[in-house]
Amino acid sequence: xxxxxxxAPTDLLGDGVFETVHLRPDGPWLLDRxxxxxxxxxxxxxxxxxxxxxxxxxxxxSTGALRIIYTRGLLxxxxxxxxxxxxxxxxxxxxxxxxxxxxSVRRRPPWSISAAKSLSYAENFAARRWAARQGAxxxxxxxxxxxxxxxxxxxxxxxxxxxxCTVPPDEADILPGITAAHLLSLAPSLxxxxxxxxxxxxxLVAADAIWLSSSLRGLAEVTALDGTPRAxxxxxGRLLAALGF
Amino acid sequence: xxxxxxxAPTDLLGDGVFETVHLRPDGPWLLDRxxxxxxxxxxxxxxxxxxxxxxxxxxxxSTGALRIIYTRGLLxxxxxxxxxxxxxxxxxxxxxxxxxxxxSVRRRPPWSISAAKSLSYAENFAARRWAARQGAxxxxxxxxxxxxxxxxxxxxxxxxxxxxCTVPPDEADILPGITAAHLLSLAPSLxxxxxxxxxxxxxLVAADAIWLSSSLRGLAEVTALDGTPRAxxxxxGRLLAALGF
Numbered sequence: 392x393x394x395x396x397x398x399a400p401t402d403l404l405g406d407g408v409f410e411t412v413h414l415r416p417d418g419p420w421l422l423d424r425x426x427x428x429x430x431x432x433x434x435x436x437x438x439x440x441x442x443x444x445x446x447x448x449x450x451x452x453s454t455g456a457l458r459i460i461y462t463r464g465l466l467x468x469x470x471x472x473x474x475x476x477x478x479x480x481x482x483x484x485x486x487x488x489x490x491x492x493x494x495s496v497r498r499r500p501p502w503s504i505s506a507a508k509s510l511s512y513a514e515n516f517a518a519r520r521w522a523a524r525q526g527a528x529x530x531x532x533x534x535x536x537x538x539x540x541x542x543x544x545x546x547x548x549x550x551x552x553x554x555x556c557t558v559p560p561d562e563a564d565i566l567p568g569i570t571a572a573h574l575l576s577l578a579p580s581l582x583x584x585x586x587x588x589x590x591x592x593x594x595l596v597a598a599d600a601i602w603l604s605s606s607l608r609g610l611a612e613v614t615a616l617d618g619t620p621r622a623x624x625x626x627x628g629r630l631l632a633a634l635g636f
Numbered sequence: 637x638x639x640x641x642x643x644a645p646t647d648l649l650g651d652g653v654f655e656t657v658h659l660r661p662d663g664p665w666l667l668d669r670x671x672x673x674x675x676x677x678x679x680x681x682x683x684x685x686x687x688x689x690x691x692x693x694x695x696x697x698s699t700g701a702l703r704i705i706y707t708r709g710l711l712x713x714x715x716x717x718x719x720x721x722x723x724x725x726x727x728x729x730x731x732x733x734x735x736x737x738x739x740s741v742r743r744r745p746p747w748s749i750s751a752a753k754s755l756s757y758a759e760n761f762a763a764r765r766w767a768a769r770q771g772a773x774x775x776x777x778x779x780x781x782x783x784x785x786x787x788x789x790x791x792x793x794x795x796x797x798x799x800x801c802t803v804p805p806d807e808a809d810i811l812p813g814i815t816a817a818h819l820l821s822l823a824p825s826l827x828x829x830x831x832x833x834x835x836x837x838x839x840l841v842a843a844d845a846i847w848l849s850s851s852l853r854g855l856a857e858v859t860a861l862d863g864t865p866r867a868x869x870x871x872x873g874r875l876l877a878a879l880g881f
Contacts, residue, residue, distance in 0.1 A: 397640045398648070400714045403705050405650030405756040436758060437765050460648050469645045493745050498738040498780060502766035504758055511650040511756030513681060513749055520682050521747035535743060535780075 399464050405511035407462030408432035413606045414457045414470060420606065420635070422447070424569045425459070432507035433461060441466050456607055460510065477607040481636065484614035484623070485528040485603060489592050490518070492532040492540060496563055496589075505564045515543035529603060529611075537591045538563065545603035546571035548610065549595060550583070550626055557604075559587035570604040570634070577633045600624030609636040644709050650756035652707030653677035658851045659702045659715060660880070665851065667692070669814045670704070677752035678706060686711055701852055705755065722852040726881065729859035729868070730773040730848060734837050735763070737777040737785060741808055741834075750809045760788035774848060774856075782836045783808065790848035791816035793855065794840060795828070795871055802849075804832035815849040815879070822878045845869030854881040 410429045413420040426443050433441060441461050446468055451457065453470055460467045499505065522530040531547055532540040539547055539558055546568030548557050555578045560567035575585035595601060601613035601621070612627045614620065655674045658665040671688050678686060686706050691713055696702065698715055705712045744750070767775040776792055777785040784792055784803055791813030793802050800823045805812035820830035840846060846858035846866070857872045859865065 395642045395644055398643055399640055400703055400705055400712060400716075403643070403648065403652070403707070403712075403755055404654075404761075405754075405758045406761050407648070407758075409649075436762065458645055460645055462648070467645060467648075471645075490745060491743060493739055493743040493748075495738055495740075495780065498736060500735060500738045500763070500766075502759070502762040503738075504762045507758075509650075509758040510648055511758035513650045513652075513752075513754040513756035514747070516649075516651050517681065517747040517749045518745070521745075535740065 394469050396467050402462045402464045407510045408508055409460045409510055411606050412457040414451055414454045416454055419457050421569055435504055435507035480611040481608050484612035486615040487613045488522050488525055488527045488530045489533055489617055490530050495535045496538055499564045503564055508566055518543045538589050539595050541565040542603050545605040548602045548604045549598035550600045551598045553583050554586050555583045556586045556588050562589060568604055570606055600626055609634050639714050641712050647707045647709045652755045653753055654755055655704045656851050657702040659696055659699045661699055664702050666814055680749055680752035725856040726853050729857035731860040732858045733767050733770055733772045733775045734778055734862055735775050741779045741783055744809045748809055753811055763788045783834050784840050786810040787848050790850040793847045793849045794843040795845045796843045798828050799831050800828045801831045801833050807834060813849055815851055845871055854879050
C-alpha cells in the first residue's frame, strides 16, 4: 500500500508531471537524468521549476520504485515495492501489438505535451487495457504515417546488425527515454554502434531483436509482434547486465 | 480554497473521470445527465459503475461549482465558488482561435477515450495556455480533415438561419456536451430547429452566431474568430434565458 497524500481536487486533473525511478541498493538509478527530465516536462506544461534539492539530498534506505509527482499544488515523493509484473516481463519478455495512434508526427499541435511525462496517463492505460483484451502484454504506437513511436510506458529499442537503435524523441515528438538513452551510450563498450532512427513497422519486424525499455523493467524483449513469435536474442542478457540488472 | 482530499499517488495519474455541475439555488443543474455521463465515461475507462446514490440524495445548501471526481481509488464531491472567468465570458463573450488538433476523426484508435470526460486534462490546459499566449480566450479544435470538433472545456454551438446546431459527438469522437444537448432540446420552443452537423471551419465562420457551451459558462458568444471580430447576436440573451441564466 502506498502512502496517502493530501491534495486539492484540482491536483487530480492530470495537469502535472512525474517520474518513476528504480531504487537500487546503491541508490536511485540515473536519478539526475530523471530529475532533469522532470524539470523539462514541467517546463513543457508551464509549471514553475521545482526545488529538487530535498530529493537529491535524501538518503533512501529501501529498494523498489520511487515515484516523484509534481503538480501546481504539490511535490510528492513516494516509495512502493518493486512491481512483480516488471520482474516477470524482464525475465520472460512481452507479446506486443502494433497500433496506429491516430496522430501524425508532421502535424503536431503547437501546444503538444507528448514530449513531457505528464500525469495525464488515461490514454496510456486505456491502450494497454486494449492490448490486454487482445491477449497481448503491451503495444507499440505507430504514427499515422506508419512510423514507430513508443509504447505507452516504455521506449522502443532494437538491434539491426551491430547497430543498437531507438526512435529520435524530438523528431517523433515522444518522451525521451532515459533507460534507452543510457543503454545507447553504453553501445561502444559492447562492440555496438548507437543510432536514432525513424523506422516503419516492416523495418522494425526485420530487426534482429526488439525490446521495450523503461526504468523498472529495464529491457523487456519482444517475444511476439502482432501474433508472430520472435526468437530470443543472446543480446538480451548482455544488455541487461550492462544496465546493472 | 477547495477542500483537501486524501488520495493514493496512483490516483494522480489522470486515470479517472469527472463532472462539473452548476449548483443553482434550486439544486444542481441537469444533475441526472451529468451523473449519467459520469457513468458512461467510467465505462469507457474500464472503471466499475460508481454508486451515485449519496450524490443524488444529498441536499446542497450553497451555490457555485460542484465537482465530482471518480477514480479507481476514490469518489469525491467538492463545492467551490462560482468562477469569475465563467461569469465574465458569459457576459462579454470570448475571442477564439481555431487550431488543428492533429487527430483524424477517421482513424480513431480502438482504445480512444475522447468521448469520456477523463481526468487527463493536461492537453486541454496546455491548449488553452497556448491560446492565451496568442492573446485569445479559448480555442476550437479541428480534426486533420478540417472538421470542427470541440473546445478544450466546451462544446461548439452555432446558429445558421433558423437551425441551432452542434457537432455530432459519436461521429466526431468528442465529449457529448450536456449544456449543448439541453439547449438543442429547447430549440422548438424558441422557434428554431435543432441539428447535429459535421462542418468545416469556413462553414462555421459563415454561421450567424457561434457559442462555446459548458455547464458553468452556459453560453459564451464567440466575439472574434481567428482575429476577425464578429457582431453580437440577439440570440445570445434569448438562449441564455432559456437555459435559466
